[in-house]
Amino acid sequence: MTVVIAGPTGVGKSELAVRIAESADGEIVNFDSIQLYRRFDIGSAKPSPEVRARIPHHLFDVLDADQEFNAAEYARAARPIVDDIARRGKLPILVGGTFFYLRALLAGLPEMPARDAVLRTRLRKIVQPRLHRWLSRVDPQSGRSIAPGDRHRVERALEVWLISGRPISSWERPTNDAIAAVKIALSMDRQRLATILDERVEDMYRAGLIEETQSLLERYPESARPFSAIGYREAVAVIHGKMTTEEAMNETRRRTRAYAKRQMTWLRAERNVHWLDATDRDAAFAAALRLIEGES
Known part of the structure; x- marks a missing residue:
């Protein structure tokens, strides 16, 4: 069995994951795309x-900022770690906020064209708003689901379209080899969470x-991917x-709140999610333990 701890940024996922790991003999596997990078603490x-x-x-501080990394590479790195934890009789606990990475691990990704360095260099010369408008024209579904500021995913979606002639949203995911998981999502009153997020931004600065x-x-x-992340760009x-x-600080607060909203939208569209306040x-910790014990 694998456990997922999800929820919007700042809601307390990491703390809950550590408590569960200590109580249920677990090990934590990160699926936050920025925490993969060394020194971006x-x-x-x-x-x-x-x-x-x-x-x-696991999967903290494993990349340098100038290394390219995507969801497919994350899934290839994380799958053997999850399997090894389970094989040793421990509980794999997936924690993070980059849900595209989580989906790639749990459900797999379609066999799409590989990264094209020359094409990526050309795309990097185009300003971000224009890139996203272009994506919205050629692949409206991806244009709606990918945030305008997520340059890495916008570039990848355009790269797949330019190479294959097919929108990235049209590629079918594999139907086998999925990882069964107990998905636990944390929620909180929106205004209370907004207050926590604002305080968190102040603490970071x-x-x-x-x-x-x-x-x-x-x-x-400066072109390295992590520098476009919330807080670092500002x-x-x-x-x-x-x-x-x-x-x-004000822009970081705004982007953080918007990110939390997108995370909640993504999670509400997921199936078989157990929501905890x-x-x-x-x-929340007691309820999570009951859910895990019920699935054991």
């Missing part, structure tokens, strides 16, 4: 070294997000004098 809300020392954590970003820019090119703008810190963390 503050802006991704990566679990602290102390927390990761308590329970085995106070903890040194801009300084962390400055250090990362000395190692990696920190880069501050470093280049394009935003004040207050403007960056995260307001009372002890009650």
